[in-house]
Amino acid sequence: MDAFAIKQIAINLTLILALWSGSTSILSDEIRVAVASNFSMAMKAITAEFETISGHQVVLSFGSTGKHYAQIINGAPFDVFLAADALRPTILEQQGVAQSNSRITYARGKLVLWTSKPETQTIKESLLNYQDIRHLAIANPKLSPYGIAAQQVMTNLNVWLSLQTKLVRGENIAQAFQFVHSGNAELGFIAYSQAFNPESAVRGSFWLPSQSLYSPIDQQAVLLNDKKASKDFLRFLEGSLARQIIQNYGYDLP
Amino acid sequence: MILSEQDLTALFVTLKLASVSTLVLLIIGTPLAWWLSKSQWRFKYVIEAIIALPLILPPTVLGFYLLISLGPNGPIGGLVSMLGGAPLAFTFTGLVIGSVFYSMPFVVQPLQNAFASIGNRPLEVAATLRASPIDRFFTIVVPMAKPGFITAGVLGFAHTLGEFGVVLMIGGNIPGSTQVASIAIYDHVEALEYGQAHWLSGSLLLFSFLLLIFVYGANRRYTVAKP
Amino acid sequence: MSIALRFRLQRDEFLLNVDTVIPETGVTAIFGPSGSGKTTLLRTIAGLEYAEDGYLKVGDIIWQDDRTFLPTHHRKVGYVFQEPSLFDHLNVQANINYGVRRIKDESSKHVLQQTTKLLDIEQLLKRMPWQLSGGEQQRVAIARALAASPSMLLLDEPLAALGDEQKAAILPYLESVYKTLNIPVLYVSHSRDEVARLADHLLLLESGEIKACGPTSELFAALDLPLAHQANAETIITTSVLGYDKDYGLATLVFSGGQFSVVSGPLPLGSRVRLQVLARDVSITLEQQTNTSILNIIPVTIGQMVKQNNAQITVRLMADDTALLSKISCKSAYDLNLKEGDKVYAQVKTAAILI
Numbered sequence: 076m077d078a079f080a081i082k083q084i085a086i087n088l089t090l091i092l093a094l095w096s097g098s099t100s101i102l103s104d105e106i107r108v109a110v111a112s113n114f115s116m117a118m119k120a121i122t123a124e125f126e127t128i129s130g131h132q133v134v135l136s137f138g139s140t141g142k143h144y145a146q147i148i149n150g151a152p153f154d155v156f157l158a159a160d161a162l163r164p165t166i167l168e169q170q171g172v173a174q175s176n177s178r179i180t181y182a183r184g185k186l187v188l189w190t191s192k193p194e195t196q197t198i199k200e201s202l203l204n205y206q207d208i209r210h211l212a213i214a215n216p217k218l219s220p221y222g223i224a225a226q227q228v229m230t231n232l233n234v235w236l237s238l239q240t241k242l243v244r245g246e247n248i249a250q251a252f253q254f255v256h257s258g259n260a261e262l263g264f265i266a267y268s269q270a271f272n273p274e275s276a277v278r279g280s281f282w283l284p285s286q287s288l289y290s291p292i293d294q295q296a297v298l299l300n301d302k303k304a305s306k307d308f309l310r311f312l313e314g315s316l317a318r319q320i321i322q323n324y325g326y327d328l329p
Numbered sequence: 330m331i332l333s334e335q336d337l338t339a340l341f342v343t344l345k346l347a348s349v350s351t352l353v354l355l356i357i358g359t360p361l362a363w364w365l366s367k368s369q370w371r372f373k374y375v376i377e378a379i380i381a382l383p384l385i386l387p388p389t390v391l392g393f394y395l396l397i398s399l400g401p402n403g404p405i406g407g408l409v410s411m412l413g414g415a416p417l418a419f420t421f422t423g424l425v426i427g428s429v430f431y432s433m434p435f436v437v438q439p440l441q442n443a444f445a446s447i448g449n450r451p452l453e454v455a456a457t458l459r460a461s462p463i464d465r466f467f468t469i470v471v472p473m474a475k476p477g478f479i480t481a482g483v484l485g486f487a488h489t490l491g492e493f494g495v496v497l498m499i500g501g502n503i504p505g506s507t508q509v510a511s512i513a514i515y516d517h518v519e520a521l522e523y524g525q526a527h528w529l530s531g532s533l534l535l536f537s538f539l540l541l542i543f544v545y546g547a548n549r550r551y552t553v554a555k556p
Numbered sequence: 557m558s559i560a561l562r563f564r565l566q567r568d569e570f571l572l573n574v575d576t577v578i579p580e581t582g583v584t585a586i587f588g589p590s591g592s593g594k595t596t597l598l599r600t601i602a603g604l605e606y607a608e609d610g611y612l613k614v615g616d617i618i619w620q621d622d623r624t625f626l627p628t629h630h631r632k633v634g635y636v637f638q639e640p641s642l643f644d645h646l647n648v649q650a651n652i653n654y655g656v657r658r659i660k661d662e663s664s665k666h667v668l669q670q671t672t673k674l675l676d677i678e679q680l681l682k683r684m685p686w687q688l689s690g691g692e693q694q695r696v697a698i699a700r701a702l703a704a705s706p707s708m709l710l711l712d713e714p715l716a717a718l719g720d721e722q723k724a725a726i727l728p729y730l731e732s733v734y735k736t737l738n739i740p741v742l743y744v745s746h747s748r749d750e751v752a753r754l755a756d757h758l759l760l761l762e763s764g765e766i767k768a769c770g771p772t773s774e775l776f777a778a779l780d781l782p783l784a785h786q787a788n789a790e791t792i793i794t795t796s797v798l799g800y801d802k803d804y805g806l807a808t809l810v811f812s813g814g815q816f817s818v819v820s821g822p823l824p825l826g827s828r829v830r831l832q833v834l835a836r837d838v839s840i841t842l843e844q845q846t847n848t849s850i851l852n853i854i855p856v857t858i859g860q861m862v863k864q865n866n867a868q869i870t871v872r873l874m875a876d877d878t879a880l881l882s883k884i885s886c887k888s889a890y891d892l893n894l895k896e897g898d899k900v901y902a903q904v905k906t907a908a909i910l911i
Contacts, residue, residue: 141519210419215502218519243419243501246515254501258400259418450641453604456628457635458655458704464629468654472645 104304105132107152109143111159111294113221113248113266114182117324118157121317129311131304139247141218147299148172154305157181157296159248160220164295173297181312183327184292185267186224189255191279199282202262205234208241212254212263215244221251224289225264231288268325293329336529338505339513343533346421346509347489350428354436354485355478357429362440363466384434392498395427399499419501424509427495435484443477444470476548483544490537559614559708559740563600565607570764572596572607578759580615583734583741585755585772587748593764594744595638598710601742602635603628614707634701636711640693642685648696649681655704671702674736675729691722695729702733709741715750730754748783752776752792752832777879779860779872784881789835789870791881797823806851813875814854816904835870837905838882842892844901852904856880858896861889873902880904 110118115137122133136143136153144163147153148170156173158164161180167173188202202211216222222244229235243259245251248266255263256277270277296312298305311317318328332340365377383391398405399418405426409417417423447470455465471478493511500507502516510533517526559578564571572593578584586594599605601612603619603626612620619626634655642651652672672678675695685693694714701709714730715723731754734741745751751758751772758775760767760783768781773792776783783789793816795809800822807820809829816831823829844853856873863869869889873880880902894900 139519141521144521145518209416210501212501215516217516243503246497246502246519250497253396253498254418257396257418258402258406259396259416259499260501450637450639451643453628454635454637454641454643455654456604457602457633457701459629459632459658460654461629464658469643473643 103130103132104302105134106154106302106304106308107134107136108155108157108308109136109138109147109151109153110157111140111143112137113159113184113268114157114294117182117268117321117326120320120324121312124316124320125308125311129304129307131307133308139218153299154302155296155298155308157294159184159294161293161295162220164297167297167299173299174301177298177309179296179309179313180293180329181296182294182321183329184221184224184294185325185327186221186228186264186284186289186292187267187270188228188262188282188284189265189270189277189279190262191255191258191277192261197280197282202229202282203232203234205238205241208238208261210243210254210260210262211238211241212243212245212251212260212265214248214251214264215246219247220292220294221248221264221266224292227289228264228284266325271325294326332528332532333525335504335508336510336513336525339508339510339529340532340536342421342506342508343490343510346424346428346492347486350425350432350489351436351482351485353425353429354432355482358433358436358440358481362437363444363470365437365441366444380437381434383431388431388492388494389498391431392427392495395423395430395495396499399423399426418499419503419507421506423499424496424507427499428489428492431492431495432485432488435488436481439477439480439484440474443474443480447473479544479548483541487537487541490533559601560612561601562611563597563607564609565596565600565605567593567596567764572600572764574761574764574766576759576766576769578740578742579757580740581738582756583743583754584757584759585751586742586744586759586761587751587755588746588761588767590746591763592761594746594761595712596764597761598635598712598742598744602633602710603631604635632705632707634704634706634709636694636697636701636709636714638713639717640685640690640697642688642693642696642700644685647682647684648677648688651685651696652681652700652703655700659705670736671699671733674733675699689722690718691726694718694726698730698733702737706739708739709737710744711742712744713746714743715745715747727753748786748788748790752790753830774879777872777881779862779870784835784870784872785862785864789881789883791833791835791838791879793831793833793878793880795829795831797825797827797829799825811875811878813856813878813880817851833880833904835881835883838873838880839903839905840871840873840882840884840888840892840894841901841903845903848903850903850905854880854902854904856900856902858894858898858900861894861896873900875902 118135122135125131126133140159140163143156143158144167147156147167156164156167164173164178168175168178188199213225214222216226226235229238243254245254248269251263252265252269254260255265267283270281296309298309322328365373396418397403399416400406401410401416406416417426451469451473452465455469460468491511492509493515496507496509496512500509500512502508502512510529514526514529517523517529558580561578562575564573569591570593574597586597588594596605600607600610606625610620618624619631643654646654675698677692677695677699680688680692680696688696698714715726718726734754743754755772757770758772759769760775760781768775768778773794775781777791778784793811795811795816798808798810798815800807805819806817807823809816809818809831818831854875856875859872859874859879861869861871863886867886868883869886871882871884871889871894873882882902
């Protein structure tokens with residue numbers, strides 16, 4: 076056999092191996108991902124694509140970022156952590172629990188003010204003429220970046236203090252949504268991703284506060300180990316396919 | 330670190346909720362338990378199953394349906410607004426309603442058992458001694474069912490102290506009116522304030538334990554006096 | 557005041573179907589085998605059971621008819637249950653006061669003191685029910701029922717739950733209570749001894765129906781009723797004390813058909829005494845015996861005769877208009893050629909006094 080033939084065989088073998096590892100991987104691996112609840116729907120869509128392309132299995136665990144954080148520092152076997160804020164991933168990195176230099180911002184949340192009832196005045200005016208409001212729902216600012224953003228918007232509009240007695244705090248953005256959706260709170264600051272997603276857009280009136288009124292809601296992710304499959308996933312999350320999905324589900328891109 | 334003012338308020342709201350709910354439950358649970366212990370209706374078991382639901386349903390399920398019911402389109406909310414009342418979600422009154430559903434089997438079942446164990450004989454005797462039905466209830470049934478009342482009251486109170494899932498759903502976390510200790514603890518944990526979480530949890534645990542020791546100890550003296 | 561009643565009530569084992577009048581004084585025993593409906597009848601009179609088809613008139617007041625049903629707590633009945641049913645959470649005094657407190661009658665207090673003494677429970681007043689024996693509890697139960705000044709006293713086998721000794725101990729109390737009461741007493745029992753001792757009238761119940769009712773002595777001696785055919789058949793005779801012989805301890809008791817000499821303690825002259833004569837203690841001779849140890853020989857006429865089986869025959873003897881039962885062997889009846897209407901002599905070996 077001459078050198079040329081050997082080289083061809085080598086290239087073909089490499090190509091086959093590359094394709095094979097690209098499509099099924101030498102070992103099809105399983106990764107466990109802790110995901111902030113508000114990102115559930117987008118995450119499911121992204122994961123479906125990733126599994127098809129990479130052949131890896133992804134096990135998703137939805138929940139509140141605070142709970143995930145507590146579980147992770149107590150040894151919960153997650154591989155990747157998608158938080159609803161930047162705080163927890165940063166702390167994990169500082170504590171050395173997360174892989175260094177793995178922290179990325181995967182999505183940027185948008186805040187929206189929503190009422191499920193038809194309004195006679197614009198919803199923004201409803202907020203400013205607050206006497207008629209009984210309950211305004213927000214996510215608890217102590218626990219959720221969306222809550223902090225809502226507080227910032229209201230402060231910047233000079234209604235934060237006056238609305239204190241009417242505030243109803245949900246444990247997270249999902250619960251704030253629930254309060255408004257069930258009609259118990261007339262208005263609420265919810266996530267844009269909850270209001271507009273490909274599967275169901277909710278009815279009612281919306282107001283999108285301009286980005287200048289609140290600090291960006293950066294949702295960050297970190298790796299918790301150096302498994303190859305985990306790295307593949309994070310890379311995929313930053314890729315154009317995933318970014319398209321993220322945008323479709325109502326998030327901004329960083 | 331000692332309990333902050335907000336935490337103390339949360340404890341106070343918890344105690345208030347437990348007390349009010351237990352009182353309401355004793356008032357409405359007593360006639361209900363009485364009827365259950367005496368009735369021969371062949372569909373009685375359906376009512377018993379409904380009352381027992383909170384024993385097995387996750388509190389969040391109960392809370393979820395309450396949230397919907399209390400809303401303007403729900404049965405309770407609609408009724409309330411028709412009668413001209415204010416909406417009940419995110420109010421202390423709303424929590425009381427939720428707690429009443431949540432703790433009902435803990436109050437009704439001990440009472441029902443206590444009433445049933447009295448049997449018919451003492452009541453027949455009292456009737457032959459000229460006691461009217463109401464008279465019989467208060468002079469015969471209530472004293473004889475005293476351990477049952479104590480158990481019902483304690484269980485109802487203690488159960489409501491620990492209520493979380495229902496309050497989580499319909500409370501709205503308003504300090505001073507719907508922020509109960511269990512929610513405050515949860516929030517401290519979520520916000521990584523573990524020290525405060527410890528203090529508040531510890532206080533609640535200690536209080537509950539002392540309460541139960543006191544009540545069971547006193548009740549035991551009462552029953553031991555009789556061989 | 558008399559009690560007129562008429563009830564029809566279906567139960568699993570029988571249909572209660574009665575229509576009778578209960579006399580207004582004295583003790584009426586409702587007597588019959590278990591499952592005959594005695595307790596049900598008593599409870600229906602008290603209003604503890606509801607008969608859809610029922611009528612009950614006590615004195616002038618209608619307690620039940622088509623349109624009315626007076627609930628138990630409006631009926632002035634005193635009821636003593638079979639098991640001692642004292643209120644566990646009250647002491648004896650409070651138990652007794654329970655009924656008293658609910659009547660507005662001033663005279664009730666006097667009655668209360670009387671019954672407490674009569675039933676000998678004064679030293680029990682401060683105790684709790686579980687500290688009393690069964691007999692003591694029943695005495696308290698009777699006192700409690702009486703303390704409420706009822707217009708009738710109903711007792712449902714009050715001695716059934718007691719042991720023999722306790723029964724024997726409590727019977728005298730019952731007798732003395734009945735003597736002093738002037739309200740009708742209804743006493744359910746399946747014990748013929750108790751009934752023989754206590755009852756003035758009998759209501760014989762069987763499978764929910766009244767088989768017979770009338771004075772005790774008559775029913776005991778009636779040959780068409782099962783009472784007369786039982787092994788310890790007896791005759792109950794009401795007598796009065798004619799005299800008392802201190803030296804021999806013998807009381808002379810007189811009745812319409814003759815007299816009896818009976819071993820007894822001293823008895824007040826002229827007082828009424830109930831005598832129980834077992835049929836198997838009565839033998840028959842054709843001629844008056846002399847030089848015999850038997851004290852009581854009474855001229856009688858032979859009435860009905862009913863064979864029990866091949867060996868035994870029950871003979872109803874008439875001493876004037878008082879019946880006296882005798883159980884003898886069929887052989888003797890044949891040998892003596894006894895026929896209805898024959899004038900013979902009854903020899904009574906022993907007679908027991910039931911006060």
